Amino acid sequence: MNKKITYGSGIQTAFEHVLENYDESFIIGQGLWSPWYVGNTMVDLDKKFGKERIIDCPVSENSVTGTALGAALNGMKAIVVHPRMDFMVLASDQIVNQAAKWQSMLGGGIKIPLTIRAIINRGGEQGAQHSQALHSWYAHIPGLRVVMPAFANDARNLLIASILSNDPVLYIDDRWCADLEEEVTELQELDIKTIGPKIIKEGSDITIVGSGFTSCQALEAGKELAKDNISAEVIDCRVLNPFNPDLIIESVRKTGKLLVLDGSWKNCGFGGEIIASVSERFIDFKAPPIRMGLKDSPAPTSKPLEEDYYITIHDIVNNAKSI
Amino acid sequence: MKKLNNLKNPKIGNEDPQLQLLSNAEYIVLLKKMITIRIAEEIISDNVKSGLIKCPCHLAIGQEAIPVAMSQFLHSDDRVYGNHRSHGHYLSLTMDTYGLFAEILGKETGCSKGMGGSMHIVGESQGFGGSVPIVSATIPVAVGAGLAMKLSKSQSVSVSYFGDGTSEEGVVHESLNIASYYNLPVIFVCENNFFSSHMHISERQKFDSISRFADAHGIESAVIDGNNIETVLDTSKKAIQAARLQRKPFFIEAVTYRLKGHVGHDDNVDVGLQRKEDLEPWKRKDPIDRLKNSLISKSAISESDFEFFNTVISEKLNKEFDQAVSDPYPQKQQLLETVYYK
Ligand SMILES: Cc1ncc(C[n+]2csc(CCOP(=O)(O)OP(=O)(O)O)c2C)c(N)n1
Ligand SMILES: [Mg+2]
Numbered sequence: 001m002n003k004k005i006t007y008g009s010g011i012q013t014a015f016e017h018v019l020e021n022y023d024e025s026f027i028i029g030q031g032l033w034s035p036w037y038v039g040n041t042m043v044d045l046d047k048k049f050g051k052e053r054i055i056d057c058p059v060s061e062n063s064v065t066g067t068a069l070g071a072a073l074n075g076m077k078a079i080v081v082h083p084r085m086d087f088m089v090l091a092s093d094q095i096v097n098q099a100a101k102w103q104s105m106l107g108g109g110i111k112i113p114l115t116i117r118a119i120i121n122r123g124g125e126q127g128a129q130h131s132q133a134l135h136s137w138y139a140h141i142p143g144l145r146v147v148m149p150a151f152a153n154d155a156r157n158l159l160i161a162s163i164l165s166n167d168p169v170l171y172i173d174d175r176w177c178a179d180l181e182e183e184v185t186e187l188q189e190l191d192i193k194t195i196g197p198k199i200i201k202e203g204s205d206i207t208i209v210g211s212g213f214t215s216c217q218a219l220e221a222g223k224e225l226a227k228d229n230i231s232a233e234v235i236d237c238r239v240l241n242p243f244n245p246d247l248i249i250e251s252v253r254k255t256g257k258l259l260v261l262d263g264s265w266k267n268c269g270f271g272g273e274i275i276a277s278v279s280e281r282f283i284d285f286k287a288p289p290i291r292m293g294l295k296d297s298p299a300p301t302s303k304p305l306e307e308d309y310y311i312t313i314h315d316i317v318n319n320a321k322s323i
Numbered sequence: 324m325k326k327l328n329n330l331k332n333p334k335i336g337n338e339d340p341q342l343q344l345l346s347n348a349e350y351i352v353l354l355k356k357m358i359t360i361r362i363a364e365e366i367i368s369d370n371v372k373s374g375l376i377k378c379p380c381h382l383a384i385g386q387e388a389i390p391v392a393m394s395q396f397l398h399s400d401d402r403v404y405g406n407h408r409s410h411g412h413y414l415s416l417t418m419d420t421y422g423l424f425a426e427i428l429g430k431e432t433g434c435s436k437g438m439g440g441s442m443h444i445v446g447e448s449q450g451f452g453g454s455v456p457i458v459s460a461t462i463p464v465a466v467g468a469g470l471a472m473k474l475s476k477s478q479s480v481s482v483s484y485f486g487d488g489t490s491e492e493g494v495v496h497e498s499l500n501i502a503s504y505y506n507l508p509v510i511f512v513c514e515n516n517f518f519s520s521h522m523h524i525s526e527r528q529k530f531d532s533i534s535r536f537a538d539a540h541g542i543e544s545a546v547i548d549g550n551n552i553e554t555v556l557d558t559s560k561k562a563i564q565a566a567r568l569q570r571k572p573f574f575i576e577a578v579t580y581r582l583k584g585h586v587g588h589d590d591n592v593d594v595g596l597q598r599k600e601d602l603e604p605w606k607r608k609d610p611i612d613r614l615k616n617s618l619i620s621k622s623a624i625s626e627s628d629f630e631f632f633n634t635v636i637s638e639k640l641n642k643e644f645d646q647a648v649s650d651p652y653p654q655k656q657q658l659l660e661t662v663y664y665k
Contacts, residue, residue, distance in 0.1 A: 061492075
């Protein structure tokens with residue numbers, strides 16, 4: 001049997017690869033010397049590479065992100081870690097107004113090897129400020145590459161590609177994916193510009209599209225549907241900005257049906273973007289497409305409300321059958 | 324520049340408080356309040372450990388003297404804002420242990436109707452404006468409450484509780500400037516417990532005293548032993564008077580120690596610099612024991628009175644907790660019904 005890799009260990013391997021091979025790389029963020037924040041994805045990096053390069057920092061998201069940007073503008077491969085996407089909101093000025101815009105605003109030709117790692121960490125009755133998946137917000141911003149891996153080998157290779165990119169990249173990983181396994185494939189240094197959506201299961205009856213954790217759910221749902229002889233084609237978006245919908249459009253030409261999953265709210269969300277991008281170039285749907293997302297409320301803490309809040313495989317299967 | 328000096332050494336300055344500001348009867352009330360908060364958090368801790376409580380709980384065991392003394396001089400139309408570690412802030416004003424338990428269990432009888440859990444609690448009618456876990460978020464909100472009080476010419480004051488780690492967020496400095504410049508009746512209460520999660524203050528800041536930031540903005544400040552109830556009473560009285568009568572901000576830096584870990588029931592003995600050495604000496608600086616000892620040496624209570632208070636409060640709180648466990652969860656429609664004002 002082939003060797004397995006988990007999503008979490010994929011991230012760990014990517015960091016180790018970059019830190020070993022690129023002396024100009026360093027990581028700054030909260031919790032880097034503690035397993036509480038980043039799970040099993042950065043174990044003992046400080047011991048292996050030193051606390052000078054692996055910096056656990058004050059509670060200063062905005063400044064730390066700007067500091068990483070400044071270092072990236074000055075020859076470093078800077079990686080900043082936000083152990084929760086919710087906390088990264090405090091750094092939005094440096095991400096949205098600065099990192100994403102310096103290239104164009106100052107006439108181009110500027111290397112900005114900045115990687116911002118944001119972790120989606122939700123559930124466990126943590127509530128409204130410890131749960132958000134804000135990928136759609138950030139994918140709205142030109143100049144900011146937004147990457148959202150769902151599977152272990154991608155978690156590794158897309159992180160390496162993000163760090164080696166000369167553009168600012170927001171790399172979003174999900175705690176709910178951390179323990180998912182895959183057979184290990186070759187570690188590669190890919191060019192982020194060549195990466196886009198990917199078919200993770202072929203099919204002919206319906207196209208189901210996800211990003212991040214919802215891609216894992218889409219794959220599960222696809223397997224469930226197969227039991228009822230429904231052949232779902234499942235596509236993992238992987239890169240949300242710049243977004244290339246070609247593969248999804250091709251798939252929908254074949255299936256005529258589209259179900260989109262988005263692990264966040266629907267209004268102005270990435271799920272709507274996918275449907276819009278397809279609809280601009282294709283109208284022969286066999287039935288109106290469906291997008292699934294969260295209920296239109298902040299995340300609750302109370303157990304039954306929380307259970308009701310997130311997308312389930314059961315709901316995906318039902319929606320797929322209803323189209 | 325202010326420094327913590329001896330205040331950071333748990334082996335120094337653990338004399339029992341001089342009880343001069345209040346009557347014995349009043350001190351006994353404060354002692355019972357502190358015991359109530361302590362036992363409530365111990366019950367929470369046990370039930371986090373057993374798995375009955377799922378939501379993250381940041382306990383302030385060991386820090387009870389600060390909110391109990393602050394609340395002594397606050398009125399219900401004053402406004403108090405907390406953070407992720409606010410059970411004590413809330414209880415010192417409301418004594419609503421049942422509402423807190425129910426909230427943490429996610430029940431509709433909770434103080435936030437089961438919508439928030441431990442980190443999002445509110446008690447408007449008794450002056451607790453709200454607590455949230457985004458570090459530093461409530462500080463400008465407290466300043467805004469102060470602005471509203473100034474504009475509406477009320478005599479109320481606003482209180483903002485936060486930790487040493489919070490002072491690393493930029494908005495804290497913006498808020499201090501605004502409160503200072505516009506003369507707003509805001510009392511900033513920094514509970515300096517040396518830790519921001521797993522990180523000791525010496526790993527995050529050049530200096531250990533947070534009130535240096537108040538000095539930079541011309542805000543009067545005091546650095547005090549937060550485990551000595553008399554000292555906190557004395558300072559909070561002065562601070563609240565300054566805010567209430569002279570309409571100006573005040574900054575209290577109360578040095579204290581959390582005896583539990585950052586989150587949950589664990590002691591975090593192995594987490595962070597100095598923790599192993601400091602934890603036991605800080606236990607001997609327990610603010611409840613110190614008040615108890617003073618009251619005993621004044622013959623205001625006996626050791627058996629103290630035991631009795633503990634027994635009675637413990638029975639009451641355990642009953643409340645059991646009741647909260649059997650209370651209903653919110654109806655599912657509450658999720659969408661609470662998003663916008665109704
Ligand atoms: C904006 C933001 N960043 C990070 C966190 C994670 N966090 C929660 S509590 C905490 C420590 C805060 O330390 P301090 O202000 O000293 O309060 P204490 O926990 O000691 O009471 C951190 C970093 C958060 N909740 N919000
Ligand atoms: Mg602290």
